Amino acid sequence: MSQKIDLQKFSQESKSELPANKKLKEKLKKTKPKNLDETFHQLHQQTFEEIDCLDCANCCKTTSPIFLQTDIDRLAKVFRMKSSQFIDTYLRRDEDGDYVLTTAPCPFLNQDNTCLVYEDRPKACREYPHTDRKNMLGILDLTLKNTLVCPAVFKIFYEIGKDYRK
Known part of the structure; x- marks a missing residue:
């Protein structure tokens, strides 16, 4: 049974836990637990239930995915646009040279949190x-960043940390 998520409370809590989560990330990188993938995958399943x-x-609402050329071509076709027109309308290059959205929230996010182009x-x-990825x-650096964006990642990281915060 899922409950509504208070994003303001989540934002405050995830920021306040960031120093502890950074320490956990460093500890995991140092100790290289053999079952880390398995633990993440198991907690991923539980959390998304x-x-x-x-x-x-x-x-x-807050971040942009990186758009690969295949994503751009596919979405341009959905909107009956040329790929270059899709880029001009929705995307910009970030500091790493990747295509990302020009606006947040995502222009394809519907009022009910569903995705127009799901x-x-x-x-x-x-x-x-x-x-739920391999390796x-x-x-872990990306996962740490995602603890500030996704309540599920925050919860998964917290659960993993229980074994390391003793």
């Missing part, structure tokens, strides 16, 4: 919040 993304959509959404959106050790 409790949290419904449609009750939150904070990722869509079936055709970018790869980064399909994979978000990346807590979690290799993306």
Whole structure:
């Protein structure tokens, strides 16, 4: 059973826990637990049984996915535009040279937190919040950033930290 997420409370809590979560990230990188992927995947499953993304959509409200050329071409086709027109309308290059949205919240986010282009959404959106990927050790920096965006990632990180905060 999912409950409404208080994004203001989440934002305050995740920021206040950031120093502890940074320490946890460093500890995980140092100790390289062999079962880290398995632990993340198990907690991912449990957490998403409790949290419904449609009750939150904070990722869509505050951050942009990276758009690959294949994403751009696919979405341009959906909107019957040329890829260059889609880029001019919705995207900009970030400091790393990646295509990201020019605005937040995402222009494809509906009032009810559903996605206008869900079936055709970018790869980064399909994979978000990346807590069920292989080699979690290799993306701990990204996962730490996502503790500030996604209540599910925050909860997963908290649960993992229980074993390391003793």
